Amino acid sequence: GAVVSQHPSRVICKSGTSVKIECRSLDFQATTMFWYRQFPKQSLMLMATSNEGSKATYEQGVEKDKFLINHASLTLSTLTVTSAHPEDSSFYICSASPSGGAEFFGPGTRLTVL
Amino acid sequence: KNQVEQSPQSLIILEGKNCTLQCNYTVSPFSNLRWYKQDTGRGPVSLTIMTFSENTKSNGRYTATLDADTKQSSLHITASQLSDSASYICVVRSTGGFKTIFGAGTRLFVKA
Numbered sequence: 001g002a003v004v005s006q007h008p009s010r011v012i013c014k015s016g017t018s019v020k021i022e023c024r025s026l027d028f029q030a031t032t033m034f035w036y037r038q039f040p041k042q043s044l045m046l047m048a049t050s051n052e053g054s055k056a057t058y059e060q061g062v063e064k065d066k067f068l069i070n071h072a073s074l075t076l077s078t079l080t081v082t083s084a085h086p087e088d089s090s091f092y093i094c095s096a097s098p099s100g101g102a103e104f105f106g107p108g109t110r111l112t113v114l
Numbered sequence: 115k116n117q118v119e120q121s122p123q124s125l126i127i128l129e130g131k132n133c134t135l136q137c138n139y140t141v142s143p144f145s146n147l148r149w150y151k152q153d154t155g156r157g158p159v160s161l162t163i164m165t166f167s168e169n170t171k172s173n174g175r176y177t178a179t180l181d182a183d184t185k186q187s188s189l190h191i192t193a194s195q196l197s198d199s200a201s202y203i204c205v206v207r208s209t210g211g212f213k214t215i216f217g218a219g220t221r222l223f224v225k226a
Contacts, residue, residue: 006157043203043218044158093157103214105150105157 002028004096006106013084014114021079021109023094029074030096034103035067038091050077084113116141118206118217126223131194135220137187137204145207149178149189152201152219161189161202191222199224 003026013019023033032051036044048064050056050071058064068080077096081088093108118139127133139147146165150158162171162178164187171178175198177190191198204217 004157041221043216046214046216091155095157102163103148103160105159107157108155110155 002096002098002102002104004030004094004104004106006092006094006109008109009107010110010112012112012114015085016083018080018082019084019111021081021092021094021111023077023079023096023106025075025096025098025104028096028098030077031074031099032097033071033077034095034097035069035077035079036093036095038093038108044093047079081111084111086113089113116206116208116213116215118204118215120202120204120217120220122220123218124221124223126225127194129194129196129224129226132190132192133194133222135189135191135202135204135222137189137206137217139185139187139204139206139215139217141185141206141208141213141215143209144182144185145209147178147180147187148205148207149176149187150203150205152203154200158203194222194224196224196226198222 005024007022035047038044047062048056048058050069052071056069071077095103095105097103121136148163149161152158164180175192180187201219203219207214
């Protein structure tokens with residue numbers, strides 16, 4: 001089956017620093033990757049949609065300059081949280097979709113900003 | 115407005131019992147409906163994917179139903195196990211702009 005990995009699985013950083021999270025599709029090419037954020041006891045909230053080789057499309061209310069997304073290849077997308085603050089602490093999940101509509105989720109990255 | 119509503123919000127059952135989770139949606143135009151299982155601190159894992167023409171789909175002890183006329187879906191779990199304790203999320207995809215709408219999930223607790 002399709003496998004999506006994320007790295008790191010858990011990160012703790014100081015306020016004001018930047019954190020990069022990687023999302024990889026291991027056994028398929030992902031034309032589209034999605035980034036979600038999930039707060040405790042809440043459902044996933046879509047942050048942005050990225051297509052390989054083009055700029056990401058951000059959902060309303062998500063700051064594109066704060067959450068930088070790069071989808072440089074068909075198997076890798078990165079999310080960089082710039083100048084992180086404690087309110088950015090959350091569970092970040094990516095998903096990847098080959099052409100055809102299926103969506104496969106990564107295991108998530110727990111970000112804690114001190 | 116495209117919405118996905120799940121019920122109950124949470125559920126506690128004894129190991130070995132069956133349970134049914136509900137999902138009502140108003141998403142249009144409809145493309146597909148998916149049920150995911152999400153363990154705490156993990157990414158969602160797909161259980162079933164159903165398109166407009168499918169009424170029932172099974173995956174082991176999980177059986178999903180879809181009534182596209184009433185815009186309702188259910189996920190039935192048979193002979194529950196402790197490992198079934200998780201959040202179950204209903205996700206509906208719209209063909210209009212390829213929008214994906216997530217339900218808030220049902221938190222299932224299976225007790226010994």
